Amino acid sequence: MLKKLLAVSAVAAMLAGCSTTGSGAGAPVDDGTAGIQTSGVGNYGDGDSGLTNPNAMVPGADQRYFFDFNQSVVHSSDLPSIKVQAHYLISHPSAKAELQGNTDRVGSREYNLALGQRRADAVKQTLLLDGASKNQLSTISYGSEKPISDEDAQNRRVDMKYGSH
């Protein structure tokens, strides 16, 4: 019976993209990005028409911040949005967010893994400076492993995902 149950859970996990297999040393992987290999298109940001962030000023909404080629400097145009999210975190001390760093698909994968981490850390630092607290924020880098678009510029991003991370 237990075996059967496990098998059913395993199949369910597979159907869900085999994504939430554990927490490990870092934060759990997010369901929303795990299925992208099959189609090359994520189920996050389906409505995005360009490098804009329609929910930028909505407190507590998931965010996507873009970066320049090989850069990990937060765009000044994203600072107001980050401030809004920091204030949301200040006023909701139990809220948590994961910052997922990503890069374009070209170049060295390991350099990209480090670059994605530095991008996630850059957003985290900005949120901390705006008053969010450390225990509300976790970071992870996917480097160039989880692209969402054929457009390189769309892939140079940090996804801020609220949840119980």
Next chain:
Amino acid sequence: MRKLLLLILFLFCIPAFAQMNLTLTQGIAGAMPIVIDKFTNDDPNVTNVINNDLNYSGRFKSVSSNGDATLKGTVTTTWSGYKINFQLFGKNNEQLLNQTMTVSKNQIRQAGHHISDLVFQTLTGIRGIFSTRIAYVLVHNGRYSLDVADYDGYNPKPILNSPQPIMSPAWSKDGRHIAYVSFENGSPEIFMSNVANGSRTLLSHFPGVNGAPAFSPNNNRLALVLSKSGVANIYLMNLASKSLQQITSGNAINTEPSFSPDGQSILFTSDRGGSPQIYRKVLPNGSTERVSYNGTYNARASFSPDGNQIVMLHVGDNTNGYGIGLQDLQTGAYLTLDNSGNDQSPSFSPNGQMVIFAKKSGGDRQLAIVSTDGRIKLALPSDVGKVQEPVWSPFLN
């Protein structure tokens, strides 16, 4: 519990296999003509394996007569397999090799590769790579498979299959283990698998990046990259005690360590000067120098087996995107080996004559091989999926 669930998960997910077929896309004019007579009674067709090997090498061209060398052989069926006698003759019909080997029925390809190695070494003075293997990551149907295959793409076997990304395979210098990065638990962690039996060990799972594993020449230490104290930096792990020693520091990215053959220095990628470039750290005295000056982006460098050259991912001032570059460390001379615009992951063959890498071809990432003089080119296309991050094994015998 989680492990059990994962195990069941693996059982349910069908492993992915890719059939890859090596083809010579560019040979050289001066290839040595060699007559390869079909071996007598060669039902298992070992001659075909040898013929392909020598032609793939780019240094030989099989001809029907008037060769500079002639290979002949006889296959005898035994109760357990085959006995193969082969003889190599020079231009004046002088005998250069005369050997007999006994193999089981499923070792025909290995036997052919072994004969090719001997012929190649006898005629060129260079050790052949026909019995070596490659490891690579196959991405197919949304799954990732870390596969090991013969150098020519035959006999692919997965040592890990996962729904989450696998990166950066690295052979131990004895060819027994492969270290790699796996996201199977959500974040990048470093594992090491035994190639023969698949057993594996979790080596590193600190918060943040755990990446870019590279074995030291004596396999006692693993260089790796951790971001646990901020930005990505390089550490050395003692594989027996698991103790760590940090060897780079600062606020720039330092990654992709690769040991020199003597174990005394490490090449790595750093963007401390603005763009990613190759640096070398000498371990005994701690000094660091920049190695790459040609181009706007250089990464993923590794030493040739003799330590005299490095191969790297390269973007030049006037090149079309990402290519593969070779730099002579003595003279500083630089040579572009390939420039498809979207190349990745160059890795030397253990005899230092060839470089395998991944390139974008018709929308998919496939493997390719180029000689270190840039004159011989081979394609290793896969019938399914994307094949990336190839790494050539050391000599295995």
